[in-house]
Amino acid sequence: MKLIPDKPFTYGDEDGDFYIQQVRRTKPFGRTNHDHPTYEIYYLAAGERVHFLDRRTVRLTAGDLVLVNKHVVHNASDLGPPEHERIVVNFSDAFLGAGHPLHDPLLLAPFARQAAVLRLGAQERAFAEQLFAKMVAEAAHERPGREVYLRLLLAELLLLAARHPADEPKDVAAAQSPLQRKIAEVVAHVNASYETKLTLAGLAGRFFVSPYYLSRSFRAVTGFTLIEYVNLTRIREARRLLRETDLKIIAVAERTGFDSAGHFDRVFKKLTGTTPHLYRKLNRL
Template sequence: MQDQIVSCYGQENDPFHFERMRRFQPFERKNHYHRNFEINYLYQGRRSYFIGDRSFTVEAGDLVFIHEYEVHKASILDSPRHERLVLNFNKLFLEPLDAPMLHELLEPFRLPHRVLRLKVADQLFVQGLFQKMEQEAEKREFGYELYFKQLLTELLLFAKRQMQRQQTAEHEHVSPMHQKISAIVQEINRSYTEPCSLEDWAVRFHTSPYHLSRSFRSVTGFSLVEYVNMTRIKAACRLLKQTDDKIIDIAQQVGYDNLAHFGRQFKKWAKVTPGIYRKMETAD
């Protein structure tokens, strides 16, 4: 059978977007991270998720929370067949909310346990919110975008309260390989400014470069070198927004001795030059 789009609104990088999909064929997204917050809801099936530096088993009825700019990848468990809804939004979409309230509502995206395991009654409540979104997307009647904001706020408030009641699924490693890659990712996040080759990482974690390379890409969707460069560029983006440091100094701070190489990597991951990025992010 062919994969089926059940419902869809907008595009992935829009301020608000969702897509409900039934998949029957193997599907795994590669090299995936974006500037929007993401919520996944699994209607049917089981999936393996790698989010940030942790792995989770996600089952039907689970809500998954992925922070903006956070690396994530979903993989097959048991069977490729599953049905899920993915919802993306950015902070600007919820701009009428004051900053303290928005900070509280986004707490589920900051917690170590990103999978909210719901009881049947709560599953029906969440599915009802998504059903209303789907109906609004289809009809496009007056005020539908305002209603999207109301429904999203209600969903975030529900998740925040559920997290406070400690209804999250326990963090678990899907396999020993996921556990090892998680440890490597955590170490990269701590020491990305230091020069370290694939061979160095293989020695540090008692494996061969070939096996490490294959395993790392299988779990994260990135090669190890890509992941290190991406981590460095994300750090450079923060410094460009938050400091007045010179670009050459920022390049050195995140681990690049060669300014031209830094510029190439920055444009690869951020799609613009460091100078243009700073102007875009700091403009009034």
């Protein structure tokens, strides 16, 4: 399929059972921080990008395949010239998860690290691009057995990823400036201490910078405001506790650093679109 620059080919809904989008961009473009209840496969066919994945910043080059687990916050931004081409596939558990006849635990193994970056060799890259091209061609035409074939192609792609060496290439981590190293320290502290009281002033004092400098720098490096990141980290853990434990909702709120059930409920609903009670009911393991 011939791509028109900056005009994506899209099939499906990003939070639905199966979604694929291919786009070649020539203008600056950045995806805001987001997560979704589906698995994501991101393939960079051309250009360079910077992604925030699972609380870290990574540098992607052409041929990199990224696998992002469900509910992992991530974003994308330009690295140098904005021109790039990428393909994104999202799929749900219903499409190829534990309840589907084609499912095998090996297929979802690459998602165990929350966000894995695979640097494909020449043969792997050619094979992956062939699979993506077949997916796009199949999605573009309404024919009998379309979903069956898309599942088969997706299973092949996941098997390719599962067989790839687990170790990430050493140059995936984005080269860090002193500012980025400082913000990485702040991120690590938030990740380890989200259940405690965290304020802009308190964190600025801990890391020997002014609140204004920390606020501006944190957003420039991560794409989040500091408070957004604190809340996202807390809600990520809250969702896990709601799914996996019998803790009362007020106890979940306390364990994740919220000072009241009302505050927890408001932030949870803002970030997930639902209440803690309903989230537990719909997602209980």
